[in-house]
Amino acid sequence: MCLGVPGRVIEIRGATAIVDFFGVRRETRLDVVDEPVGPGDYILNHVGFAIRKIPSHEIQDTLALYELLLKETEGDMMAADVRGEIAGVRRPEGPDA
């Protein structure tokens, strides 16, 4: 539960953001993050909430770590943690949900 998952903001809809998490689009709540977030920014999501904006110079390193974890099989605990974080984010409503 501690790892969270990074994603790229596609669109802002009020207090939520449509975010791409490694190819999966989800709605992340923006109540908790302490900086303005806009399309193209990367955020770290924890249990359905953006807890921080990832500074631009950290994005590549952060994504590389999670890509490595997501290559792991279903049974791997760290991979399961990251997949669980993605599962915790709300599916956007609408035709492409």
Added chain:
Amino acid sequence: MPETLLSDGVGELRFRDPAKARALAGALARVVAEIGRTPVSVMHVCGSHEQAIAKFGLRAVLPRDLNVIMGPGCPVCVTDVPEVDEAIVLAQDGVRIATYGDMLKVPGSVKSLADAQAEGARVDVVYSAAQAVELARDTTEDVVFFASGFETTAVATAAVVLSGPPGNFSVLSTHKYIPPVMEIVAEMPGSRVEGFLAAGHAATITGSAIFERFVERHGIPVVVAGFEPLDILGGLVKLVELVRDRSPKVVNMYPRCVTAEGNRNAQEQLWRVFRSVGGNWRGIAHVPNGNLRLRDEFAAVDARRKYNIDVRRLWTRAPSTLTQVCICGTIMAGTASPHECSLFGKQCVPDSPVGACMVSSEGTCKIWYQYGGHPDL
């Protein structure tokens, strides 16, 4: 020989920069040797740290004289038995329980939520507090979010409480607060902890400065570290340097994610909804200010005040004898390892766990079992 292990046994994939990892392992060995007494014991308090240490085989490259112990870093594991009983009583009374998946199999005094579910109670697994609220919006039934997790996760619960959930939604909080338990563990008889490695993402919210008071009071250094193998090795090097130099202070080795003050907005929401009260952590101790409970103004959303929960009626038979052999509490306190438990890997396995440490993906026993049972080799 650490160097051989790093280049051959551990491999390129595991360390994205093997040369750096080798240098860090070498530095660790040097600093621990300079301390000049053995063993040197440090503690981390995060299931994800233990997962990374076990998964990437980090203990194989640590100097023999350095013990890296997992402490009470698993919120599910330290959820106390009566707290589980409260959720079971509510479920048996027909309230729908929404909770994080790891909470299902955690043993209460006589059964788990999974047992209650098998007997017909409504229990839904959610991955976020927001999903629990959605569940309540989609039904006329009462929904109680049985909320576990440390302060990082409690922030999400606070945010949904503040966002005006429907009247049939309430929270049964078992949220726990890490800084006070560090004080308890540091003062325990037999405690060997000379330094703490603090979890990066939790500190993203609380800020690294939250540990200043602990360091002042106990003279034990705290280093904030991330989850990559190199982050953990780098954090450990800094931590043993502080031990060697008898220089108790807080050092943030994860500045790319953590600031001294943390996420103020998140902290403000956390403390607007919750207050810290004393309470038992399963198997460890009574921890003053260790539990997060809803403030009076949110009584309407607080399951403990909304319902009259009497857990005593569950106590119709004694807990199983295996439960009394389980040393989960001692393992969570960091004074024993899973291998010192006679049940580990025998009567207690992930499919039929005896103690909470074998239930949760953040529990020491489950992590050791999953990643080969003996991550020291």
